[in-house]
Amino acid sequence: MAALHKIPESVLVVLHTADLDVLLIRRADASEHWQSVTGSKDSWDEDFRQTAAREVQEETGILCAEGSFLAPMLHDWQLENVYEIYPQWRHRYAPGVVRNRERVFGLQVPAGTPVQLSPREHTAYQWLPYHVAAQTCFSPSNAEAILMLPRFLL
Template structure:
């Protein structure tokens, strides 16, 4: 069991997704973390297992955190083929195996129809808002998330310069 005692919660894998949920008008859904502060972000989450495909992780995390089904009519999930590697914050390193300090994050976009309902997982997030892409970038607490918001016009095909 990865060096853990029987019955212990498994360590998180240092492989995660970042999913920029947006409308065709480039309004981005941001959700506020439940663990305090003003930490606004896009959908994020780790793979459940090493062989879980990135797309499956993205779809699962979007469903768990927002209630949005990526297969619903009008929704388009796209792999931006971008990856970020960053230091795991010290206060969250206990969730990972000893010695793990870096996380690999794969970036996706999810275009949804305007007015798509959002149903948060209250144990993870306490509020949500739709913001124009530049405003969303300014609101994100994570640098990689802010950068992804600024890249949205390029990856959505809208053609605006980030």
């Protein structure tokens, strides 16, 4: 059962190819915002890996859940960001909640992997060299994670 309010624990998943091209998706509710896959836990007992796999599938159509072909390519980078929730999105959280804890993952996919966006959430996507992707995304923590990508290559 989904929580009444968004849970202030989320994931950031940097989707990339072996050549360090990074997938960015444009938000439907803020068209100037390009980002990696992000999303909150659906329940307090959902672990971060499950959240990451679910959000990747919901936002891109790419399967990486346990048992899928790409499951071994989903890597928990053991990094967390704590940031202030943007004021325009605080209404989604319980009263008084102003900070979110975000766990960072990487998912390496083959070049040419098809992307099927959820039009309710995102309106466009692009694959960019990682340093260009870092400059393009709106979130500082997202940009920082993308710039760390070379350290986490398989």
